[in-house]
Amino acid sequence: MTGMAGDESAAHGPLHGIRVIECSQIVAGPSAGRILGELGAEVIKVEPFEGDPHRAMYSAVPTEGKRFQSLNLSKKSIVVNLQTPEGQRLLQTLARDADVLLTNFRFGVPERLGFGYETLKALNPRLVYGRVTGFGSKTEAATKPAGDVQMQSFSGLAVNGGKLNEDGLPVLANNTIADYSAGMGCAIGIISALFARVTTGRGQLVDASLLRGALVLQDTAVMREPMADAMFRDPQVAAMQSILQRGGSFAEVLEARAGGATRRAFSPGMMLFNGPRQAKDGVVTLGALTPANRDAARRAMEITDEELESIADPSVPDYEARMTKVRDRINDLFRSKTCQEWTDILDREGCPAAKVNVPEMMSDEPIVIAEGHMREVVHAVTGLQRVVGPLVDLSETPSMHRTAAPALGQHTREVLTTLAGMSDADVDRLIADGIVKEWTPPE
Amino acid sequence: MPEPIPGTPEQLPYSPLHGIRVLELSQIVAGPSCGRILGELGAEIFKIEQLEGDPYRNTFNTIPDEGKHFQSLNMSKKSVAINLQDSKGQALLQALAKEADVVLTNFRFGVPERLGFGYETLKAINPRLIYARVTGFGSKTEAASKPAGDTMMQAYSGLAVNGGKLNEDGLPVLANGTIADYAAGMGCAIGILAAIIARQTTGEGQIVDASLLRGALVLQDTAVMREPLYDSTIRDPLVASMQAIIDRGGSFSEVIATRSGTRRGGFSPITALFNGPRQAKDGVVTLGALTPANREAARRALQITEEEVQSVADPAAPDHAANLAKVKQRISDYFRTKTCEEWVAILDREGCPSGKVNIPEMMSDDPIVTAEGHMQELVHGVTGPQRVVGPLVDLSVTPARHQHAATSLGEYTRRVLTSVAGLTDAEVDALVAEGVVKEYVRPE
Numbered sequence: 099m100t101g102m103a104g105d106e107s108a109a110h111g112p113l114h115g116i117r118v119i120e121c122s123q124i125v126a127g128p129s130a131g132r133i134l135g136e137l138g139a140e141v142i143k144v145e146p147f148e149g150d151p152h153r154a155m156y157s158a159v160p161t162e163g164k165r166f167q168s169l170n171l172s173k174k175s176i177v178v179n180l181q182t183p184e185g186q187r188l189l190q191t192l193a194r195d196a197d198v199l200l201t202n203f204r205f206g207v208p209e210r211l212g213f214g215y216e217t218l219k220a221l222n223p224r225l226v227y228g229r230v231t232g233f234g235s236k237t238e239a240a241t242k243p244a245g246d247v248q249m250q251s252f253s254g255l256a257v258n259g260g261k262l263n264e265d266g267l268p269v270l271a272n273n274t275i276a277d278y279s280a281g282m283g284c285a286i287g288i289i290s291a292l293f294a295r296v297t298t299g300r301g302q303l304v305d306a307s308l309l310r311g312a313l314v315l316q317d318t319a320v321m322r323e324p325m326a327d328a329m330f331r332d333p334q335v336a337a338m339q340s341i342l343q344r345g346g347s348f349a350e351v352l353e354a355r356a357g358g359a360t361r362r363a364f365s366p367g368m369m370l371f372n373g374p375r376q377a378k379d380g381v382v383t384l385g386a387l388t389p390a391n392r393d394a395a396r397r398a399m400e401i402t403d404e405e406l407e408s409i410a411d412p413s414v415p416d417y418e419a420r421m422t423k424v425r426d427r428i429n430d431l432f433r434s435k436t437c438q439e440w441t442d443i444l445d446r447e448g449c450p451a452a453k454v455n456v457p458e459m460m461s462d463e464p465i466v467i468a469e470g471h472m473r474e475v476v477h478a479v480t481g482l483q484r485v486v487g488p489l490v491d492l493s494e495t496p497s498m499h500r501t502a503a504p505a506l507g508q509h510t511r512e513v514l515t516t517l518a519g520m521s522d523a524d525v526d527r528l529i530a531d532g533i534v535k536e537w538t539p540p541e
Numbered sequence: 542m543p544e545p546i547p548g549t550p551e552q553l554p555y556s557p558l559h560g561i562r563v564l565e566l567s568q569i570v571a572g573p574s575c576g577r578i579l580g581e582l583g584a585e586i587f588k589i590e591q592l593e594g595d596p597y598r599n600t601f602n603t604i605p606d607e608g609k610h611f612q613s614l615n616m617s618k619k620s621v622a623i624n625l626q627d628s629k630g631q632a633l634l635q636a637l638a639k640e641a642d643v644v645l646t647n648f649r650f651g652v653p654e655r656l657g658f659g660y661e662t663l664k665a666i667n668p669r670l671i672y673a674r675v676t677g678f679g680s681k682t683e684a685a686s687k688p689a690g691d692t693m694m695q696a697y698s699g700l701a702v703n704g705g706k707l708n709e710d711g712l713p714v715l716a717n718g719t720i721a722d723y724a725a726g727m728g729c730a731i732g733i734l735a736a737i738i739a740r741q742t743t744g745e746g747q748i749v750d751a752s753l754l755r756g757a758l759v760l761q762d763t764a765v766m767r768e769p770l771y772d773s774t775i776r777d778p779l780v781a782s783m784q785a786i787i788d789r790g791g792s793f794s795e796v797i798a799t800r801s802g803t804r805r806g807g808f809s810p811i812t813a814l815f816n817g818p819r820q821a822k823d824g825v826v827t828l829g830a831l832t833p834a835n836r837e838a839a840r841r842a843l844q845i846t847e848e849e850v851q852s853v854a855d856p857a858a859p860d861h862a863a864n865l866a867k868v869k870q871r872i873s874d875y876f877r878t879k880t881c882e883e884w885v886a887i888l889d890r891e892g893c894p895s896g897k898v899n900i901p902e903m904m905s906d907d908p909i910v911t912a913e914g915h916m917q918e919l920v921h922g923v924t925g926p927q928r929v930v931g932p933l934v935d936l937s938v939t940p941a942r943h944q945h946a947a948t949s950l951g952e953y954t955r956r957v958l959t960s961v962a963g964l965t966d967a968e969v970d971a972l973v974a975e976g977v978v979k980e981y982v983r984p985e
Contacts, residue, residue, distance in 0.1 A: 113735060278759070286578060465682070
């Protein structure tokens, strides 16, 4: 199924009839807006004159950066100068008839620009106000500058990822997972609040934060459960703290984190059945979760009982040598077949395994295509494109990307004339006064 | 709307999903993480477990059946242990499904049908039922029945390469803990919520389909997307280089170096001065200068001179590498003279985003985490008091919160079967004796 722009015959999405005003930029807020849009809501993105800063990044065409295009599918762009009283009034007019306002502007900024929750709630008590902050919204930490970079460091995600650069220092996962987690959380809260509104008759404030989203992704590591912790976490933390206090390196910290406690919890056999192996023409990663999976992996890699027994006891003096011997034997076998051959064998035996792929090539993967994970849309400036499908599919009220990302100000006139009661002449005047801006298609 | 079962902690009034009942037949991470979200939003969650329990109960556990991972993922749920290999057990499940709003499963594609709770069966019993499933690759083709889990999906989907982390053998490993599972679980929760809203209008249920693969692709949306204009200048040459390395049998560390070497979007070498981790006196601080204003702020904070900036401005200059090394060394020496707290304060004041690199296991004691209410205290029936990460999102009028800690295996079997499936105590006793259901017996 393709989500071509203007496909009126498609069944309505679950959020059909819901109107969202999005005042957000970069990743976290826009990713939530995209989810609401793919579920059928009308999403009107209010941008400053320069546009969402993300338009200028990863761009071959100015203001149509690829990352912006990916994050802002299904939205209508209007450009309003919120530094002017008239611009602020326009936004308030739009909010009066909206169901949702979504923002990730820095805490305190919406209030200065006339669209804080208290102001909008007075105009529209049914409004669901969704915001994404950095550290949270309840204390002075709310105003600390925060982006995904800091948050991955601050929240433990960088250590959890365990990647070090050439200087032995922890670096981030390449994709902005704290932003995405917060964005999904915000979408979950907004949709829940819309449902609650059926009973309560009113809106409310929905608070998501990068920090909360990041902590949820590491819930078990962050959680404190005294009985398990006495055995695993507490000795591990004591070891890490003593390294830090004596000025030891982060490589040592990560080693202490992964080493002792975790290794005690894994049997030696488990390490054989998980992780990447070099095949003839690429790398295959095994992921054996259950005893049945591990048995399947054992059969597939022809691991003998003798081999398993030889590494069963980590306390023997020549343990390292024994483990190396078994691993080398498996590695040699692994190199003798292709990735396809290995995944066929492991699928057949029943152990989850897959070839290691490169993200930029996923759009051509047969399974990705057959399973409908890519959709086609047409962008007003850059043309036909293929994008990742909606986060979730529904069978009766389908999700879909209704349109590609908008050009800057592509819908200013349309929105102001149909939703804010203006005439074309009114819009012309606002443009002349520098209050709003509209996009002009190239000849 | 159904009343809460007698004897359970009182459900908060007006939690957003108050009155919604979910049957969760799922295990490990993806399905349970979705169920937890629904629970923290106030839904009543019956976790139907096989008699041995969710395997995650016995991962990283100090006592049988109460593993920490399981406890973290299964708050707010009531455990009912039913043998679904037995036709009587299947009949019980169907009776419960008749009284439910949502069935949530991540059992392997095809397994629910074999155990009597496939969508077609349940839809006939309850047309209003929302049937949510998390699969591996998807549910539409034969790929649906391939064995799948987070580890291999991170590899398959590109997340491992995206993360760019290599083990000691130079092979790519996981980007981060179970993020494909979490993305799929959150996606499934979003779909369920949306379907609940849609049901107001349509009066009917439907299937909600989430998959690890879709979730993983969404997390890398830009890298996976194909946009011909941008791609012709950046992506396509990059892919050609990576493909050439793979074709000639080059290593993954070459692939990853090529991939991150190409600065997609035009990061200049100067940007490298203002971004990334730096060793301070007592830990590491990571700088993240996104805008020109941020970079100016970082320059001031690190006391980088105009001359230094000029000396590395042109990557084509012959002494560029030597100059860059010299500037980096000077900054790095200076950075070591102050503590993390001092650096973050300086960078905050100047206006450059930065963060101390923290360790997840210590986050529960962090002052900001505590003050902002990111942790919630619960009491587990067996292991006692615990602190958990709070709900994914907060709501001001209809609040979200974890209703209670994870429950022990079969702790609610009797209560649920008597109050929802209409059985008597004697009937439950008989089913226990026959091995059709199991109930938890609290030790003296």
